Amino acid sequence: MTYGRTDICRYDDAVPGQPTITLDRSSPVPLYFQVAAQFEAAILSGALGPGERIENEITLAKDLGLSRPTMRQAIQVLVDKGMLVRKRGVGTQVVHGKVSRSVELTSLHDDLTQAGQDPRTTILGLERVPADETIASELQVAKGDDVWSLRRLRLISGKPLALMHNWLPVSLIDLEAHDLDTDGLYAVLRRAGIHMRVAKQRIGAAPASAADAKLLAEKRGAPLLTMQRTAYDNAGHAVEYGSHRYRPDLYSFEITLVDR
Amino acid sequence: MTYGRTDICRYDDAVPGQPTITLDRSSPVPLYFQVAAQFEAAILSGALGPGERIENEITLAKDLGLSRPTMRQAIQVLVDKGMLVRKRGVGTQVVHGKVSRSVELTSLHDDLTQAGQDPRTTILGLERVPADETIASELQVAKGDDVWSLRRLRLISGKPLALMHNWLPVSLIDLEAHDLDTDGLYAVLRRAGIHMRVAKQRIGAAPASAADAKLLAEKRGAPLLTMQRTAYDNAGHAVEYGSHRYRPDLYSFEITLVDR
DNA sequence: TACGTCCATATGTCATGACATATTCTTGAC
DNA sequence: GTCAAGAATATGTCATGACATATGGACGTA
Numbered sequence: 359m360t361y362g363r364t365d366i367c368r369y370d371d372a373v374p375g376q377p378t379i380t381l382d383r384s385s386p387v388p389l390y391f392q393v394a395a396q397f398e399a400a401i402l403s404g405a406l407g408p409g410e411r412i413e414n415e416i417t418l419a420k421d422l423g424l425s426r427p428t429m430r431q432a433i434q435v436l437v438d439k440g441m442l443v444r445k446r447g448v449g450t451q452v453v454h455g456k457v458s459r460s461v462e463l464t465s466l467h468d469d470l471t472q473a474g475q476d477p478r479t480t481i482l483g484l485e486r487v488p489a490d491e492t493i494a495s496e497l498q499v500a501k502g503d504d505v506w507s508l509r510r511l512r513l514i515s516g517k518p519l520a521l522m523h524n525w526l527p528v529s530l531i532d533l534e535a536h537d538l539d540t541d542g543l544y545a546v547l548r549r550a551g552i553h554m555r556v557a558k559q560r561i562g563a564a565p566a567s568a569a570d571a572k573l574l575a576e577k578r579g580a581p582l583l584t585m586q587r588t589a590y591d592n593a594g595h596a597v598e599y600g601s602h603r604y605r606p607d608l609y610s611f612e613i614t615l616v617d618r
Numbered sequence: 619m620t621y622g623r624t625d626i627c628r629y630d631d632a633v634p635g636q637p638t639i640t641l642d643r644s645s646p647v648p649l650y651f652q653v654a655a656q657f658e659a660a661i662l663s664g665a666l667g668p669g670e671r672i673e674n675e676i677t678l679a680k681d682l683g684l685s686r687p688t689m690r691q692a693i694q695v696l697v698d699k700g701m702l703v704r705k706r707g708v709g710t711q712v713v714h715g716k717v718s719r720s721v722e723l724t725s726l727h728d729d730l731t732q733a734g735q736d737p738r739t740t741i742l743g744l745e746r747v748p749a750d751e752t753i754a755s756e757l758q759v760a761k762g763d764d765v766w767s768l769r770r771l772r773l774i775s776g777k778p779l780a781l782m783h784n785w786l787p788v789s790l791i792d793l794e795a796h797d798l799d800t801d802g803l804y805a806v807l808r809r810a811g812i813h814m815r816v817a818k819q820r821i822g823a824a825p826a827s828a829a830d831a832k833l834l835a836e837k838r839g840a841p842l843l844t845m846q847r848t849a850y851d852n853a854g855h856a857v858e859y860g861s862h863r864y865r866p867d868l869y870s871f872e873i874t875l876v877d878r
Numbered sequence: 879t880a881c882g883t884c885c886a887t888a889t890g891t892c893a894t895g896a897c898a899t900a901t902t903c904t905t906g907a908c
Numbered sequence: 909g910t911c912a913a914g915a916a917t918a919t920g921t922c923a924t925g926a927c928a929t930a931t932g933g934a935c936g937t938a
Contacts, residue, residue, distance in 0.1 A: 389921080408854070414634075415888075424922080425922060425924065426923090427924090428922055440816045440818075443852065444817055445852060445930090446889045446890065452854075454758060454817055454855060467669050498714060556874065556876070558874050561870060561873065562870035563843040581840075592705060606824060607858045612820050612821075613820070613873065614816065634892040674917080674918055675918075676918080687891095705901080705904070705918085706900050757921070881936105882937085883925095883934105884935080884936095887931080887932090890928075892925105893925085895922105896921100898922100899920075900917100901916100902918105907910105908909105908910090908912100
């Protein structure tokens with residue numbers, strides 16, 4: 359059997375509950391990713407329920423016309439996401455418990471948009487300022503060097519949700535306030551060809567200062583959820599440092615941990 | 619060249635900065651894991667500094683007598699941990715910025731012990747109680763079924779750090795208070811042959827209640843960091859549900875996110 | 879009936895080989 | 909001297925094959 363550039367392989371499983379997988383070998387999207395995405399969709403849609411076992415790797419690979427390593431790689435993607443659990447000698451099954459999207463390398467704006475909300479943003483300030491000790495260290499620039507300072511208030515359904523303060527190296531990008539009105543910071547960076555690769559976050563809690571309280575419509579001293587994040591690009595250079603405050607009644611962090 | 623059961627391969631690189639890797643093919647520890655662990659040690663010790671490039675996969679594999687997929691798998695472990703960054707056509711390098719241990723599937727007790735602290739625990743209560751709606755749903759048992767209810771106060775250097783409330787299915791294990799005096803809950807579970815595989819956490823903030831405040835030596839209404847966690851074992855069954863409160867001046871969560 | 883052994887099953891680990899593609903450097907032409 | 913084409917390099921993806929090992933059930937024996 360020979361595969362042309364536009365071959366499409368379909369695999370209709372007779373077993374009820376097993377999803378229908380479609381492969382497009384002409385697509386630039388890797389095969390393992392195509393398989394993983396379709397299994398993920400099946401799990402999220404409920405076609406594959408919690409605890410349900412999927413076909414074994416070898417059979418799946420054969421039916422789809424793939425090698426076992428490729429099939430394994432596809433399954434591994436979902437195991438890493440905490441959606442599937444492998445049991446040696448037994449098989450692979452969907453995890454119990456409701457599957458929720460885990461914390462990924464996205465901005466708050468992305469998160470909210472994907473959740474079907476309609477986030478709005480007020481720019482409180484965009485200016486170039488000299489980096490203090492902390493900012494210089496996080497962004498790997500010299501103390502006193504100019505950096506962007508961006509302060510924003512994020513609103514959801516008209517209610518203030520988060521107070522965000524970001525710092526970026528001026529060498530990286532020319533920020534314009536009107537770009538940030540409609541899109542999130544990360545969307546602007548992506549358009550400029552800057553892609554995040556690694557980020558380190560610290561999540562804590564702190565009382566609202568008088569200024570915080572006024573902007574977030576809370577009382578002074580009220581508990582706020584805080585997050586500091588430093589993000590790095592492909593080259594490993596610091597791209598952004600942010601210090602944010604969230605209203606805890608409107609926002610929380612969800613994380614899925616997988617032991618390997 | 620033939621490998622016996624006790625062969626030891628060593629690889630001394632002439633390039634400064636490249637770590638010395640020792641392989642033990644008689645060990646039950648997978649080869650890729652041995653390689654990854656030694657690279658990780660080299661990075662954490664500073665022998666491999668931020669931004670430093672490591673040898674390419676093919677050369678490394680050849681020098682160590684491994685296949686490329688195995689070498690790749692070893693590197694992938696550290697890429698997943700956010701310690702290495704791959705750049706196609708260029709090479710693999712250590713990420714910039716200080717490398718910190720990311721949030722893993724460990725308990726607070728494990729975290730503190732590893733950090734060289736000396737955590738102490740006070741058991742506030744250990745009893746069997748009927749599960750309410752929330753607990754029953756999280757632990758996948760019927761509402762009203764008996765579950766363990768465990769309340770503990772964690773202290774560090776004599777200061778109260780966290781107030782922890784855990785629920786576990788009674789069918790899982792027989793909990794004894796004296797076991798929990800010295801070790802953490804997760805250590806007790808591990809000894810009983812119960813291994814966590816996946817956990818879902820939600821991190822937020824809330825004001826201290828009067829009872830919280832008294833136990834944590836804070837004022838009523840003071841901000842507390844909160845975390846709810848449900849952990850699942852190999853089989854995908856819920857093992858533990860916990861609702862915890864932390865003093866934000868003494869504890870925060872650190873997370874490393876990696877985009878793939 | 880209870881227990882232990884054996885076997886089928888499915889994932890875990892590892893080797894070899896091949897081609898695709900992004901990146902960077904070098905070389906050559908205008 | 910500058911820019912573009914091409915070569916070198918290194919990771920990304922995929923196929924094939926083999927053996928190791930944990931799990932669970934079936935079968936046989938005491």
